Structures are given as structure tokens and as C-alpha cells.
Amino acid sequence: MANWSELPQDPLELITSYLSLTDVNRFSAVCQPWRFIAKMKRYAPVPQLPWVILTEDRETQKRKFFNMSEQRHYYIDLPELRGGYCVGCSFGWLFIVSPNIELYLVNPFTGVRYCLPPLPFLNEGFGLDNSLDGEFVDEEPYDEHSTTWYLKLLQKLTISRAVLSHDPNKCEDFFTMIYVRGSCRMAFCRPKDNIWTIVPHSPINDVICYKGNFYAVAAYNNLYEVHLGPDPEMRLIDPWVQECITGESRYLVDYFGKHLLLVCRNKVKCRDDDTAKEQDEDGDSDGEFIRYRHGTRTTFFAVFELDLEKEEWHRWNDLGGNALFVGTNRAIVGCASKFPGCKADCIYFTSDSTDFLASNKYGYNDVGVYNLIEDRMEAFYEDHIPNTSMPTWLLPNP
Template sequence: MSTIDWSELPLDVLGYLTSFLPLPDYHRFGAVCKNWSIVVRERHHRPAQQLPWYILGEESSTGKRVFLNLAENKHYYMDIPELHEHFVCGSSFGWLFGVDIHMNIRMVEPFSRKSYNLPPLDFSPAILNDPDHNWEVLKAISDHDPSERSDFTVMVVGYNYRVAFWRHGDPTWTIPYKSYGAINDVIFFKGKFYAIGYVCSDQIFVVDVGLGPDAELISLEHQVPMLPNTYKYLAEFKGELLVLQIQKARGIASGTRNEAWPCPHKGTTNIVVHKLDLDLEGKSCFECEHLDNHALFVGNNSL
């Protein structure tokens, strides 16, 4: 019986096999031989769905970025020089977004080391001279994978809970017209960017980035019952748009003396989730009592 040379399998077959591998095994696969490495670099198939990885910051002695793989309960240490002294403010399609003290934003694919340097983000000139402005980018996402298409757009939530976007090739960021309160979260869903208001807001917005400098946040009519004083997030789940409202214990939050304000550092007292149907008139919704044993990770990130 002849021996099978696995390194000579057709590239399309090898690529298909990689779609069943979790991320660590996906990259171990690429270290086997030249042909297998080509398949991983070309990324015709994504790794299998898995739990997200936590980014824990840099190791002080080496500067390596520390990741926690929840599925394995294991730490990985990666040297990503492009993100040294950067605060990681988001991720999309496996790309990481980092912002430095001067509000320069960089997006990096940590395995291929491809990167884009985005223009400095200037929400307010005053914060650039303030050493305590604390990396004023709260979240960054992209609408497409830059590895697959060049016409991608990046959107961020930043200083004073405002949003801005940058389209590949633009010389500067665009800050959409602001006739609204603060924004807490953004998402790219079925070809459009959506945003949701901060604690006291009951608004959901859609952003038409195709308008470029004339873009504005347009309030979306919806029937989601908004609870007072909750932290609000948007998430995609099985092809549907979810609106999550998280109630926190009351307390004096940073920057306010209002003891009735929900404090982000205190425990969660209640979570209410609604599915929002954007296809129907009136933007109908209904409350979700369970997620079929699935878990959602919300915050300053994007899966």
C-alpha cells in the first residue's frame, strides 16, 4: 500500500480543512510545510467559530501582548511591535485596532503583520495636549475584512462619546453631524452602521457613510422600550440585531456627583434583551427571554 503524502493534497481541499480548525490549530497547520503555509496565508477559509480571546495588555518585561484563550484557558504571548505603547480599542475580522497617546490609530492583523496607519483622530484639539486624556477611543470596528477588499470603513466611538468614521483612502476622519446626545456603542449590520445612545438616551441611529463629509446620524424609529439609566449595546446574534440594556447598581460614577446614576464599576442588577426587526414598518421588536445556551460578549470590542 502506497503512503499518502499529505503535503501534496490540493490547495482547495487543504483550505476547506482549515475551516474546521480553531485559531491556535489553524496557525499550527500553517507551520507544517510550505503548501500548508500558503493555504493559511491566503485565508480562503476562516478558522472555525470559537470563544473570543481576551486581550490583557502588554507584558512589562518583554512588551509582548498577552491573550487569554477562553476555550483552552491558556495564555498566549505575541510580540506585535506595531502595537507597542498602543491601547487596543477594538477588533474586527481578526484585525486589532490600537491608539497611541497622540491619537494615532493603527490596525494590525497580528499573524500576517499587515497593518494600516490611519490619520490622527482629532475629536478635540485640547485632549491632544492633555496627558490624562486616557486614550480617548472607546471602540473601533470595521465593516469589511481589509484582507478581502480594499474599500473598507472604520468607525469609532471616542471622546465625549462621539462617533467618527474613516474610509480607506480618505485623508481625514469624518465626524457625522451631531444633533444628538452621547453614543455608547456602534455595530455594522447587514450593510449599514448603527449606533445606540448612552445612558439617558432612548435613540438608535443609522449612519450613511456613503455621504462622506455630509454624513449625519439619523434617528431610527423603533419600538424597543428603553429603560432609564441603563448602559446600552448592539449585538448581532444568528443574523438578527439585538438591543441589550444593562442595569447597574447606583453610585457616584466618574465625572458625576449624581448618586442616582448607574455606576459602571458596580454589579449588574438586570439585563434586558430585545430583537429588533428592521425589515418591518415601525421597526418592531420582541423581548428575548433566553439565547438558547449561547453567550454574548459586549463592550469595547467587536467579534
């Protein structure tokens, strides 16, 4: 048998051009010369379906991923994600809020990390200072009056949207845009900035960079163009978009750089009423209150193309044979025919930021596949997803 380590380098490099990310990792495990070729990254891994980043294993602190193409789980040790809460994903980069409420931008497959400026408005929205010192200690069960419980809640509550203007692997001068839930305002920064620049506005549902400009969609489907600079502002595009169907969640989608889409997601809530006694500092009961801890179930989607020049909208009844992947991430578009098992004209969805207070009974289980043509729901993931970490679509970008 030939010595695999002595095979010529050129054909081995060519072989890597036909491999997915996981196959490249298997390729690199054969021998030292093959590992060297894989690390050269002469060719990017072939396109693949997005992965789903799931919860953290409490014992090993490894992060659980679901590979859609292979229909299997992977547990990956990522120090940058330990104890962190993923609040979004853009171009394959994860936005992680640390236990001390610090925001990081992390590429989970290369380990490259950007430390973003201290989060603004924490004291305005949630009654907490911007600086949080001290070690974070995990406590069970949660005490609603403890600092630990409060910090864990802030990890979920602070940011509901986070996107990038460009892929950091391809452009060093990119913008990071976040939406801070408590203050109902957006903020942006560049890689070397020490503070965030504030964009004054009311609540939004989603924000995206499309053809070099940021756009945001708010309540009643109002569409805004976000102008950056020393004095940023949001300019309302004529409210013709209001005529679109409303939904519990809204997503803006860059459809292959050719169309800007508005995707409306309709949900119904499942409520689980827990009655508890409210106590004062002395431990005496002052009365009763109802704590609503709910889950949601998606019922349907509607898709609209937004013509910014003509200020017209057109409803789409199909996706041209493609598939969308929406949730807390920057929406992903893929050609279904290139991926075995991927369903054409379907929207793959995970729980999103509107489900941030779901109880563990329901978890973040509002995941599935919606067939836009047939108006039909299907499942793609059967396991229970606990409420410890929001599932997020991730398109590997090593």
C-alpha cells in the same frame, strides 16, 4: 517511521481544514514543507470561541491573550501593539491608540496595519493639539501635571467606540466609524481618506453597521440611523425604543444578519475615595478634593429585538441556544453547541468603556457570564486584570 516531510500535499491541506488557529501554528512547526502548506491558507481555520486580549507584559512587551477554547494564556510579540491601548475590535481587527495618540487598525495574526487619519477634536475635548511630536517616555509614578501622564490618560479617554462596516480581509472599500468621547461626536473615514468626516450628534453608547447601514444607540435608548456622505446626519428613529429597560451600557448586535438586537447592561459602582491635597504652582495647598476611582459590577442584562419596519420591540428571554460576547468590541454572536464548554443562552462580558477610570484596586475585573434564562452570574476568568489595558474580545481572523 515515515518521513513526515514527504507526505503528499493534498491530504495535508485537507487536514488543515479541521484545525483551529493555534493547531495550524503547531502544524506549521513540524517541518518546512508543512510550514509552507500552512502559509498557503487554502482553508480557513475552523470556527472557534473568541479570545480575550489582555495587558502587555512590561518587561517583554508581549501582549497577553486568553484562549477561551483551550482555557490557557498565550504571550504574543506584536510590534504593532507595543505601548498601544486597545480601544475596540471589529471583525478580528484591533483599534490601537499609540503612545503619541495615533490610531491604527491592526490584524494581530497577520500583522497587516492601516494608519488612520489624525484623530479629530482632541483640542476641543481635552485641550490638546491634534499633532503630538516627540518620543513617549514611560514614567512611574504618574504625575498628573506631566505630559506623559496626560498622554496615557488620553489613550484611554479619546475613543470609546470604533467599528468597521465590513471585514477588511474580504472588502477593500470599508468604512471605519469612531466615537470621540471628548467632543461627543462620531467620525468616519475610508482606507484612502486623509481626514475624518464628522457626524454631528450628542453622546452615544454604541454604533454598528447592520445590513449596510450604520445605527447608533444613545441615552434613553434613542435609536438613530446614520446617513453617510458629504453632509452626514443622524436621523432619529421614532423613540419607541425608549420603552426598553435602560442600563449603564448598551450594545447593538447583528444577530446572524437576521435581527438587530439591543442589549442593555445594568451595573452598580464600587467607589474608592482617595482624599488628596490640591496644590498650586508653588506647591502650596489650596484645599482638598475627592478623587473618585471606581470599579463596577454587572448585575443583569436585558435583550430586545428591534423591528425597524414595524417600529416595535420584543424582549428576548433566551438567545436560541446561542451566546453573545460584549464589551468594547463589536458584539460577537456564536452557536454555543459548536464549541465545547460554551454555555448556551448566555452573555459573556468584559469591562467596557464606561470603566475607563477604574483604579488598579478594582482593575478591569467586571468580567463574567450571565445566564439569560436563569438570571444568574458565573465567572469565566479568575485572574486580576490590571487597569493598564481594557480587556477586549477578539475573534481571530487571519
